[in-house]
Amino acid sequence: MSSLPADCLKSVTFPELNRTLGSLSAVKKCEIQDGTAQITIELPVPGYPHKEELSQSIEKQIRSVSADVNQVDIEYTLNIKGPESGAKVGLHVKNMIAVGSGKGGVGKSTVAASLAYGLQSLGAKVGLLDADVYGPSIPHMTGSTGKPEVREHLNSNGSVVQRIHPVEHDGLKLMSIGFLVPEGEAIIWRGPMLHKMLTQFVAETEWGELDYLIVDMPPGTGDVALTLSQMLSLAGAVVVCTPQKVALLDAVKAIGMYQKVNIPILGMVENMTGEIFGRGGAEQAAADQKIPFLGEVPIEAEVRICGDERRMKDLFTEESKSKAALESICSRVAMEAAKVYFKKPATTTLEILQ
Template sequence: MFGKNHQVTEKDVLRALSAVIEPELHRDLVTLNMIKDIRIAGQEVGFTIVLTTPACPLRSQIESEASAAVAALPGVAQVQVNFDANVRTDRRIAGKLDIPVKNILAVGSGKGGVGKTTVAVNLAVALAQMGARVGILDADIYGPNVPMMMGVHVMPSPRDNKLTPPVAYGVEVMSMGFLVPAGEALIWRGPMLHSAIRQLFTDVNWGDLDYIIVDLPPGTGDAQLTLAQSVPLVGGVIVSTPQQVALSDAVRGLAAFRKLEVPILGIVENMAGDVFGSGGGEAAARQLGVPFLGRIMLDAAIRSGGDVGQPIVAVDPDSPQSQAFRQLAQAIAARISVMSMQPDPELRII
């Protein structure tokens, strides 16, 4: 096919890369427009792969296969693979909200006491650590704990008549807790609640974000309904416990998301270990036919870090639990990427 002194061309490189299949999207890198900046200097070839999320869990596999495909071309002695990322925008956002955010996902639970906010906070920080632009919105009107867990308690001055979210651990933070005096209970329902939650999106100077993670109140009440009616959610994550009773709790959370036509990204089993056992969340996912996203073991360092505003993924990034949170973040980001490639929105509803 090639002559002895063949000089590799951009066309040759693209042909080689067209044989490399993105393992989750099941199409080749060239068809997916994931290749840019091809550089050829003698026997050296470089190119950039544009991932659908900076938290891609299969980045190493893609790099290895792409490098091998190009290295096999005659006349190529060295291959340099670089990476970029371009998170796709949930196209429904532009029709409902005028904010520079690509995806909004909700973290909920069928009941309280399952560590839902801890999961949401560490998920947000983990995504930011991997290069994503992230915000977290604390929509828990009954117990807004995100500011405490992120170590922020005041907001910067407003700008252009909008609230300015503080930034902690690379994450933009907004919470109901910033807007009411400490210790004051909120009893908002109906139109008042709807307006408040919508304002937390529209009246805030959010940056250009890949993801906003919304920490919902526990249960299946007005706040969940209001959120789903106010903003387009790319998907919902259900946090469950490891006990067998997790199934009934997960069913409630799942039913609420499905009733609101919010795609289910999957179930997280939190606080697993000797005290509470393990397997309940995974069994619930299996019985309900939804993805099992991962298991977070019970660890006192996770709780103590949350109490003092130091998420474990930030202060102890090499710990097994931090690695588990990063794997969770990658699994969720991958699910969103796969759904974003489906042309029919109805196909995104599990």
């Protein structure tokens, strides 16, 4: 066995991320055994769509520095990076991503649940926070039941504190007001109560170590986004809309709201694409706003049925007609979050309009 030069791959670049393997300390193994180069590369993002291109660059570089190589075997591992969104409040959450819309009824919760299950299927540790207090639907869509538990924890200074433990279901960690009130009961709260609940669900909950915490936002522009922008370093926001113009007008307002509170816009998702509502409206709006377009969710009956029947996870089985489209959106969201992080860490400074 012989070793290749320790820095022979440091200048190879991750396609689209514009960061080198050296800058991310991504080369975990680089050696030759019996004419075979054995390479292990740590990927910083799940569902990385350019592995084939990266592999070609690595093989080309290996062959340029060693004539002894007959074969190049590359293994990829995963160590997701992010702005440590929960650090300000003592959480170990790398990327907190808000999923919002300018209006209700566009499938925001469907997209949020799909992102959670999709990122999990790509190898990430994921939590899902239902911040839509007035219309919590995540418990129903995921089929999760039970109540969050409050348990005592010992702080580093020796004091005892109480922490909320989220409901765990299908490998996801979940929090929602829907776990705490009877199904169908209306929540009638003013802003301060909403702020208190959100603080408890975020800062006082034992989320554990997560790569992603997806936040299903309430529709419109209001208190929740302001609270999150002040409390956390969000990785970014995904804006959901349907193709028709009336929905796009409100989606543009949501984009403006996120920009005003310095939450990076990861892009737009067009939901319910098809003959009924049309196609392409969100893609054009994203181009007009100069933000990424993340993909389309076709208006398939399967998506509605899985949500109604409390089994959103089934959208990511091999038999699912919607799997390819949803997985593509999930990998694009992860990629855009990584690009924001590597370009400039997300900030939470709130701009006060004068």
